[in-house]
Amino acid sequence: MMKKHGGMTSLRRAARALAACALxxxxxxxxxxxxxxxxxxxxxxxxxxxxxxxxxxxxxxxxxxxxxxxxxxxxxxxxxxxxxxxxxxxxxxxxxxxxxxxxxxxxxxxxxxxxxxxxxxxxxxxxxxxxxxxxxxxxxxxxxxxxxxxxxxxxxxxxxxxxxxxxxxxxxxxxxxxxxxxxxxxxxxxxxxxxxxxxxxxxxxxxxxxxxxxxxxxxKLEGPNAVRTARACMLISSIHARAGRPNDAWDYGYEALRIFESVLGKKHPETARAYAALGDLARTSGDFAYAAQLLQRAMDAQEELLGRQHPDHAAASAALAMLYLATDRYEHALSALSHALEVDERALGARSLAAARDRHYLGITYRERMRLSLAADELTKALSLKQSLLGNAHPAVADLMADLAATLQLKGDTDAALVLQKQAMALDAARASDTETDSANFNNVAALLFARGDAQAAVERFEQALRVEREATDAAPLRMAAIYNNLASAHRAAGHIEAAASAYEEALKLIRWSLGLDNYMTADAFFNLAECRRELGDADEAEKNYKYFLRVTYPTDPRARSARTWLEETGRLREPEPAPPKLPRFLGPQSTAHNEPDYIRGEQ
Missing domain, CATH: 1.25.40.10 (Tetratricopeptide repeat domain)
Structure with missing residues (x-):
């Protein structure tokens, strides 16, 4: 499946302050x-x-x-x-x-x-x-x-x-x-x-x-362990997360959580919001087990302190729905999103950003199961809400336009999809000073070309996106990995299997350097590379990567059956899955030495 970076994350505004003044x-x-x-x-x-x-x-x-x-x-x-x-x-x-x-x-x-x-x-x-x-x-x-x-x-x-x-x-x-x-x-x-x-x-x-x-x-005024310090750290973490800078997001977010827990305690609304925000960050980083742990902790605290009919609980429920979707629990995702939308519309109104977020996620969920009419309806409603609240120049509006364009393309409405994609590109062009946006332009247009079946044209645009991203002063490994993954998919569709395998390998290196082994994105990369190596007839490399995939993926991953079936048919399932070799930490354009908690150190 194509990955689009630059889109809206499910991250609830992690640093939303208490409605009342703390001091x-x-x-x-x-x-x-x-x-x-x-x-x-x-x-x-x-x-x-x-x-x-x-x-x-x-x-x-x-x-x-x-x-x-x-x-x-x-x-x-x-x-x-x-x-x-x-x-x-x-x-x-x-x-x-x-x-x-x-x-x-x-x-x-x-x-x-x-x-x-x-x-x-x-x-x-x-x-x-x-x-x-x-x-x-x-x-x-x-x-x-x-x-x-x-x-x-x-x-x-x-x-x-x-x-x-x-x-x-x-x-x-x-x-x-x-x-x-x-x-x-x-x-x-x-x-x-x-x-x-x-x-x-x-x-x-x-x-x-x-x-x-x-x-x-x-x-300076209150010291490093004050609630005000934690609130600033939490909002900074949220902004970095949306910009595709997970290491910085973890650094600030984990510091905020440490302060909230030590000063306010684990059963406090602000601490619970931090759990939810970091849970969603763990989800987008591919660490589904830790994401589930944090989100459940957030929802338990919110239910005890505020009740289930509170927007904070709805936000955590929406994030949990995206986790359900990522792990193929479609009905659970729909149930969680229905609850979130009902709560947000009652507490904040039908024309609120929270309701727009819920409808956006509903649209994505329906699209994943190819219920395209429902998906287009929900995404259209979400777009209308965001345009009325934020105006057309907001980055979230352009991202939602791109999601709706991709849905319309799948539905067969190519003309409407192209119109929306051009509008999204025009909005991004207004923010052209942000190099990340330029790479997103090429990436998203390439994804649309790929969806239309023009794989070769998509390859050219993905390569342009890579060149722009490499030259960016704020280049991020995960953004680059997403482009490499998309480029590999386009090469594979165009019949360039060797080039696809090479691009998948680059994506895998960047993902592992950024996130380590214990996450879904790494498993996804191993599977893609194994499929390419199998198509090339390189059974040894295919076996190795299939077994790496089986070792790190979650137990109910539907692709695990096909991997095991191939290994059984070729007589290669007799040995246990090996542990993939460790890699050094990636030191990219924006990397610094971080004191990260164990759960995000990956392979170190």
Whole structure:
């Protein structure tokens, strides 16, 4: 099967921030000190003593500010029921004392709870009430609107309202300068949300620039093991993953996960989102066993903390569906995607990016089983949604156009496929400064030519894609491997079997150098090479590669039967499958020395 790089991954926006501002507790502690109430020193306490102390303050604080602050601590620890049991009494106490500050703190906290539970209508209503109360306060209290607006902007981004989010972030920036305490932390949160806006609009270089600065400032201000550091690392990992840089994605993602687990614990929404994002990265890297482990861990935590009807659970379910599809569990994939689409449409609306993602994956799933009319319908709906939300210039729109074009070509609608492919190329041409996009242009056009049966023309375009990729300053081994694999398939279809075998060997080297042995992509490469060697009559090489394939593929791979059948018929199944020889780590144009966890070191 042809592989297309440059397409949309199933990666859920791994670094999606909590809808509420993480450091709100610091700011309200400052307000508390201004009123003579002891402040809470940490946002994520190491023990329950924090909450016991805070609860005792309520008896000497008739306005209930300390009780509201205890609620914020529970929110940060994802104990939403306990938080609500603090905030609602605090709200009543604030009303009884006619204290607008306490009421504003309580409404802000309730808004954070609603946002965490994906009840965005209630969250926005609570934020608006908090805003109206803060505006009646002193100038110092009004300055803390910066935190409220930053949290509001995060929730707006979650609901596909980036322009509104920008307006709130602009207002927050102006107010943060007037804060007496914690202005730097608020500025970091604002910068992080601005990076999310840039990423939403497909401006990856701008987003990375903001995040790299955000990461440096966060480490300097709070140290390397702070939650802000982890959030920046997670979003950087997501961007690298979409750009086809898996080693960088693993480095940043694994660091984020380490911090989340050590600071927030394994049962926390942010940790669960990191599990899901890294699980999807493991899937696209071909490590299906580890992907399943991470995704299941994410979904278990999300179900316990948020329930099955939450967009986070839907995102992990969609990623799991793509894993099911990759391992030929078609009905399981459809079931998981149906659940994801139902949840996302209920929580975020039918015209949301999450719903577009689910429909995109449904289209791909239907296409894999040649249910082409259903596939084209779902991909067309997904394209319409993405165009309305992101505009035509977004990279994800061009990728989806290419997927729809390939589907229409398989369906026999060649003219419509060519029109869409030309539109996708025009969109890519607008981003021509990105060399990766140029190689994707040639690769995707070649794939379309191959689907039309013009293998020789496809060979020429794949070779152009290789030349462009080799000259790229950000050339990535896996992108190059995908092109080599496609080139080999085109050579094979054109009858150039020796050239096909050579290209498959190059693809195999790049995949093994990047991912090691224990992944599906390596197994796929061994099988392709074995098939070529068999066609060339080189039985010894065919045997060797078939046995390598059987050793590293997953047990239910349908190709395993044909490999064993050939080995049995030729009397070559008598010996056990050997272990493939080890290769040195690939040192390509963007490689650096990484301290990678064991599960991504592959053959080392």
């Amino acid at each position: 709100a507790l610091f700011a309200w502690s400052a307000c508390a000190r201004a009123q003579g109430v002891p402040g809470i020193r940490t946002i994520l306490p190491d023990s329950e003593s924090h909450y016991r102390v805070a609860d005792t303050w309520a008896s000497t604080d008739p306005a209930g500010l300390s009780l509201a602050l205890a609620g914020f601590g529970h929110i940060d620890a994802a104990r939403y029921a306990e938080a609500e049991s603090c905030l609602r009494p605090a709200l009543e106490m604030g009303r009884d004392a006619q204290n607008p500050l306490v009421q504003a703190v309580a409404w802000f906290g309730l808004g954070r709870i609603h946002a965490a539970r994906a009840d965005y209508a209630a969250a926005f209503s609570s934020f608006a009430t908090a805003e109206s109360l803060l505006k009646t306060g002193t100038p110092e209290q009004r300055a803390y609107l910066a935190q409220l607006y930053t949290a509001w902007a995060g929730a707006l981004l979650d609901t596909d309202a980036p322009l509104a989010a920008v307006s709130f972030l602009d207002a927050a920036s102006q107010l943060a300068a007037a804060m007496r305490e914690n202005s730097e932390r608020v500025a970091l949160d604002i910068q992080f949300q601005r990076a999310r806006v840039q990423d939403y609009f497909g401006r990856a270089p701008d987003a990375l620039g903001l995040l790299e600065d955000n990461l440096k400032r966060a480490v």
